Amino acid sequence: EAGVAQSPRYKIIEKRQSVAFWCNPISGHATLYWYQQILGQGPKLLIQFQNNGVVDDSQLPKDRFSAERLKGVDSTLKIQPAKLEDSAVYLCASSLRRGFGAFFGQGTRLTVV
Amino acid sequence: DQQVKQNSPSLSVQEGRISILNCDYTNSMFDYFLWYKKYPAEGPTFLISISSIKDKNEDGRFTVFLNKSAKHLSLHIVPSQPGDSAVYFCAAINTDKLIFGTGTRLQVFP
Numbered sequence: 640e641a642g643v644a645q646s647p648r649y650k651i652i653e654k655r656q657s658v659a660f661w662c663n664p665i666s667g668h669a670t671l672y673w674y675q676q677i678l679g680q681g682p683k684l685l686i687q688f689q690n691n692g693v694v695d696d697s698q699l700p701k702d703r704f705s706a707e708r709l710k711g712v713d714s715t716l717k718i719q720p721a722k723l724e725d726s727a728v729y730l731c732a733s734s735l736r737r738g739f740g741a742f743f744g745q746g747t748r749l750t751v752v
Numbered sequence: 753d754q755q756v757k758q759n760s761p762s763l764s765v766q767e768g769r770i771s772i773l774n775c776d777y778t779n780s781m782f783d784y785f786l787w788y789k790k791y792p793a794e795g796p797t798f799l800i801s802i803s804s805i806k807d808k809n810e811d812g813r814f815t816v817f818l819n820k821s822a823k824h825l826s827l828h829i830v831p832s833q834p835g836d837s838a839v840y841f842c843a844a845i846n847t848d849k850l851i852f853g854t855g856t857r858l859q860v861f862p
Binding site for chain 2 (some may be wrong): 707743744
């Protein structure tokens with residue numbers, strides 16, 4: 640069974656530029672999460688989808704971050720414009736349904752300079 | 753508001769001995785708890801879980817204990833192996849939210 644796929648693995652951008660991350664969850668997993676993990680901290684939930692609907696985006700900085708999950712499968716997370724403090728690993732995870740443990744992708748390490 | 757806390761940022765254990773990683777939580781509505789292991793440059797991988805209606809779950813060298821009255825859970829690894837060296841995250845589920853602790857870096861030395 641294929642795992643959660645994320646791309647790119649690494650990205651370096653200048654502040655005020657925009658960036659997008661892509662995630663393909665495990666086939667059949669209805670729930671998809673985007674987490675931000677800053678060095679030395681635990682993963683922080685940014686947004687959670689159930690199929691193509693948003694369940695929780697309370698910690699998503701909506702003035703600069705956006706995410707979508709078209710057709711309830713793949714998802715993209717965008718940052719525009721990026722700030723220095725956005726430097727982190729962005730993790731995508733999926734689970735079979737709400738309330739289950741999630742499986743993670745390898746993450747995208749973003750460096751904003 | 754840190755609902756899931758791992759107060760020890762690091763732990764060093766000799767190979768063959770027991771590793772005990774601790775986690776405290778504040779929300780009594782959590783109904784499922786999980787431990788994840790993370791190597792550098794990789795995403796967290798699921799290790800073991802426990803339902804809130806149980807107090808122990810064992811899988812090979814890994815055992816998770818849950819003390820609901822103390823709002824505390826722990827992960828025991830015995831015997832510890834060098835390959836266990838990683839960052840361990842405690843996580844909890846409330847309805848449909850998966851919330852992580854800050855992690856404990858375990859180092860197992862020969």
